[in-house]
Amino acid sequence: GDGRVGSRRARSGSSDKMAASGILIGDKLYSSIALTLENCLISEEKLFLTASVSDGLDPEVETDLRIVGCELIQAAGILLKLPQVAMATGQVLFQRFFYSKSFVKHPMEILSMACVHLASKIEEDPRRIRDVINVFHHLRKLREKKSPAPLLLDQSYVNLKNQVIKAERRVLKELGFCVHVKHPHKVRQFNLLFEM
Numbered sequence: 432g433d434g435r436v437g438s439r440r441a442r443s444g445s446s447d448k449m450a451a452s453g454i455l456i457g458d459k460l461y462s463s464i465a466l467t468l469e470n471c472l473i474s475e476e477k478l479f480l481t482a483s484v485s486d487g488l489d490p491e492v493e494t495d496l497r498i499v500g501c502e503l504i505q506a507a508g509i510l511l512k513l514p515q516v517a518m519a520t521g522q523v524l525f526q527r528f529f530y531s532k533s534f535v536k537h538p539m540e541i542l543s544m545a546c547v548h549l550a551s552k553i554e555e556d557p558r559r560i561r562d563v564i565n566v567f568h569h570l571r572k573l574r575e576k577k578s579p580a581p582l583l584l585d586q587s588y589v590n591l592k593n594q595v596i597k598a599e600r601r602v603l604k605e606l607g608f609c610v611h612v613k614h615p616h617k618v619r620q621f622n623l624l625f626e627m
Contacts, residue, residue, distance in 0.1 A: 473530055482533035496534050500525050503543045503570060504550075510566045511558050513551055516614060521550035523612045528602050537598070540567065541591075545598035553610055560592060 453462035483493045501522045508518035525546040529537075544567050551558045568582040582588060603610065 473527075477530060481530055483529065483535060486533045486535040488533070488535055493529075493534060496539050497526065497529065500529075500539050500543045503540065503567070504547055506570055507543070507547050507563065507566045510569070511547070511551070511562060513547075513558065514554065514556055517550045517554040517556055518547075519614055520554055520610075520612045521546040524550060524602055524606065524610060528605055531605055532601075537601075538594075540571075541594050541598050542602070543567070544595045545602055548595065549599050549602060549610070553612075560595060564588070564591060564595065 453460045481493065483496075484490055504521045504525060505518050508515075508521065521543075525543060528542060528546070544563050548558065548560055548563045551563075565582050569579050572579045
């Protein structure tokens with residue numbers, strides 16, 4: 432431990448019991464965040480009255496955008512040869528972001544790119560932002576039924592790269608940098624190891 436934290440506790444008169452329940456920083460006590468499968472991350476009200484619906488987006492259109500975003504993340508992850516857990520993390524980050532922010536105000540494709548890039552780093556299998564952008568460009572050309580052409584490294588590419596970086600920061604800020612994702616299949620694998 433840090434000697435300064437201990438001396439602050441001593442000065443503030445905190446007991447050992449209080450120290451066990453969190454970390455004292457200045458005069459504030461911070462405790463840990465417990466994320467479990469039983470721990471509901473979103474209220475029922477927020478589940479149905481999303482920011483997009485509040486901005487006038489039809490709930491069916493929002494559902495379609497959520498599905499397309501997750502499909503894009505999955506397809507991009509496959510082309511980037513990411514592990515499935517990274518793709519699932521990207522999809523969870525995407526869904527969490529859009530439960531508090533609106534599709535009307537934030538471009539779905541750019542946020543999808545940001546979530547793939549961020550998830551690759553979270554799951555310790557990072558990809559270059561240039562590779563992520565190239566894969567999404569390739570997927571867009573396929574959706575438009577155009578022959579895939581290389582992405583030119585011009586000013587529009589630089590602008591897009593900056594948008595993705597800003598979107599990644601926005602995701603981190605909106606989620607309070609709490610980007611750990613507990614995947615059900617990981618929990619199940621862990622349980623199976625100890626049942627044997």
